Amino acid sequence: NAGVTQTPKFQVLKTGQSMTLQCAQDMNHEYMSWYRQDPGMGLRLIHYSVGAGITDQGEVPNGYNVSRSTTEDFPLRLLSAAPSQTSVYFCASSHRGNYGYTFGSGTRLTVV
Amino acid sequence: AQTVTQSQPEMSVQEAETVTLSCTYDTSENNYYLFWYKQPPSRQMILVIRQEAYKQQNATENRFSVNFQKAAKSFSLKISDSQLGDTAMYFCAFTWGVLIQGAQKLVFGQGTRLTINP
Numbered sequence: 001n002a003g004v005t006q007t008p009k010f011q012v013l014k015t016g017q018s019m020t021l022q023c024a025q026d027m028n029h030e031y032m033s034w035y036r037q038d039p040g041m042g043l044r045l046i047h048y049s050v051g052a053g054i055t056d057q058g059e060v061p062n063g064y065n066v067s068r069s070t071t072e073d074f075p076l077r078l079l080s081a082a083p084s085q086t087s088v089y090f091c092a093s094s095h096r097g098n099y100g101y102t103f104g105s106g107t108r109l110t111v112v
Numbered sequence: 113a114q115t116v117t118q119s120q121p122e123m124s125v126q127e128a129e130t131v132t133l134s135c136t137y138d139t140s141e142n143n144y145y146l147f148w149y150k151q152p153p154s155r156q157m158i159l160v161i162r163q164e165a166y167k168q169q170n171a172t173e174n175r176f177s178v179n180f181q182k183a184a185k186s187f188s189l190k191i192s193d194s195q196l197g198d199t200a201m202y203f204c205a206f207t208w209g210v211l212i213q214g215a216q217k218l219v220f221g222q223g224t225r226l227t228i229n230p
Contacts, residue, residue: 031216040121042203042220050216058217090157092218099145099164099207101218103157 002026006091006104013081013111021076021107023091030096032074036060036087037106043090049074050096081111114139116206118221125194126229132179133189133224135204144208146180146187147218151201160202163187191226199228 007022025032033048035058045058049068063085065077074093078085091104115138125131137146148160163171163180170178175195179188191198204221 033217035218035220040222042116042118042222043205043218044220045217048217088155092157099162100159106155106157108155 004091004093004102004104006089006107009105009107011107011109013078013109015081015083015111017081019078019081021078021089021091021109023074023076023104024072025074025091025093025102026072027093027095027102028071029093029102030071031094031101032068033058033092033101034064034066034074034076035090035092036085037090038087046076046089078109083111085109086111114141114206114208114219116204116219116221118204118224120224121222122225122227124227124229127194127196129194130190130192131194131226133191133202133204133226135187135189135221137185137187137204137206139185139206139208141208144206146178147205147207148176148178148187148189149203149205149220150198151203151223152197152199157203161189194228196228196230199226201225 004025034046035043037043044060047066049055089107092101094101117136144165146163150158150160161173161176175192177190201223203223206219
């Protein structure tokens with residue numbers, strides 16, 4: 001049982017480049033979400049999804065896109081990377097009706 | 113808006129001592145859950161304990177227990193007999209929603225860096 005799998009674990013981008021952070025879960029969870037973690041600010045919600053084909057914005061959505069074509073996958077796209085997007089990114093998933101989230105191991109992204 | 117505040121950026125105690133981490137939150141919701149997550153140097157987010165707002169009894173998990181004061185909107189974590197492996201960042205988190213929906217979003221505090229000294 002792999003749980004929530006994030007790839008890559010580390011990434012360095014140049015300003016203006018685009019990339020996709022991958023997230024997959026094998027627990028048949030309906031809910032998936034992306035958070036970013038910055039020093040002194042805890043984790044903040046970027047985007048979330050309550051099921052395939054349904055996504056919504058969180059607290060800090062600017063500069064990021066998401067889509068959810070399957071229950072298992074929830075990729076996060078950086079359209080044009082900026083140094084302000086340097087952060088650690090976490091994907092998480094949960095069952096509908098459950099109040100516990102399972103987190104991936106995170107992706108450390110540096111934009112230079 | 114829902115907010116979570118952890119007022120202790122860093123704490124340090126000796127091994128085997130008891131330590132309490134503070135958390136306050138603000139919400140107008142009636143149905144919500146509170147969590148404490150542990151993040152060791154490995155970066156993994158690990159659920160330590162959770163509390164349902166409708167339950168008056170404080171949650172406990174082995175050496176971890178909470179003091180949930182609903183009227184004061186306070187949710188502190190007590191770690192008894194602290195161990196070196198407890199060294200980590202600890203985050204207080206909050207979620208809300210009707211029971212059938214479950215948790216769609218988590219709101220986190222800023223975190224407390226806890227160091228257990230030998």
